[in-house]
Amino acid sequence: xxxxxxxxxxxxxxxxxxxxxxxxxxGGFIYNRDWVVTSASCVYQxxxxxxxITVAQLSLINExxxxxxxxxxxxxxxxxxxxxxxxxxxxxxxxSSPIEFxxxxxxxxxxxxxxxxxxxxxxxxxxxxxxxxxxTARLRSIQISFGSDCRDYGADQFYPAYMIxxxxxxxxxxxxxHYDEGSPLVQNISGTxxxxxxxxxxxxxxxxxxxxxxxxxxxxxxWFNKLAGEQPTLKQLN
Numbered sequence: 001x002x003x004x005x006x007x008x009x010x011x012x013x014x015x016x017x018x019x020x021x022x023x024x025x026x027g028g029f030i031y032n033r034d035w036v037v038t039s040a041s042c043v044y045q046x047x048x049x050x051x052x053i054t055v056a057q058l059s060l061i062n063e064x065x066x067x068x069x070x071x072x073x074x075x076x077x078x079x080x081x082x083x084x085x086x087x088x089x090x091x092x093x094x095x096s097s098p099i100e101f102x103x104x105x106x107x108x109x110x111x112x113x114x115x116x117x118x119x120x121x122x123x124x125x126x127x128x129x130x131x132x133x134x135x136t137a138r139l140r141s142i143q144i145s146f147g148s149d150c151r152d153y154g155a156d157q158f159y160p161a162y163m164i165x166x167x168x169x170x171x172x173x174x175x176x177x178h179y180d181e182g183s184p185l186v187q188n189i190s191g192t193x194x195x196x197x198x199x200x201x202x203x204x205x206x207x208x209x210x211x212x213x214x215x216x217x218x219x220x221x222x223w224f225n226k227l228a229g230e231q232p233t234l235k236q237l238n
């Protein structure tokens with residue numbers, strides 16, 4: 001992402017790096033001890049044996065104290081995912097063994113976005129810091145505005161019921177970029193931080209670009225519960 005602030009240990013314990021061949025390709029978040037959520041566009045072409053997730057990671061270069069890699073047992077891409085439009089751009093990854101929770105590793109609940117122009121959220125990822133760049137070495141975060149307009153993408157590229165349009169205003173502190181796909185957009189709603197969307201696509205990063213399109217979490221609640229079961233209680237966040 002462009003202009004992101006570097007994260008510190010424990011800031012975002014739900015973040016995971018999705019990798020293939022040891023290289024970061026996308027972000028994701030921990031749903032529960034056995035499942036991670038990411039974008040379908042990140043993993044739909046891969047076999048489970050080709051994908052790993054890394055938890056408790058800040059640096060993509062240096063190993064962090066609690067960093068751990070988990071092989072993937074199952075990739076479940078949402079039925080109806082359309083690569084050309086990005087509709088239903090969401091997937092769940094089942095780890096081969098349960099994720100061990102700790103101070104720097106934990107799940108995050110999902111939530112319904114608040115999308116008034118005055119609302120803001122936080123986006124976290126290892127995306128490139130400039131257009132056409134490689135993944136950044138360090139996990140970063142930016143402030144994202146809501147109430148944006150993605151109609152310029154076209155009716156066949158933006159579906160408001162399943163997507164969130166956010167960013168692109170003067171209050172934003174940066175922009176998602178390449179390798180940020182699948183990473184979460186979170187909001188603090190009534191004192192609880194929850195994921196409201198995951199990055200799906202944009203038309204470029206930096207200044208003077210259109211807002212970013214995120215896959216909205218709320219339409220997929222039934223799918224999450226059917227496939228992966230319920231999330232832990234919030235008491236386990238403490």
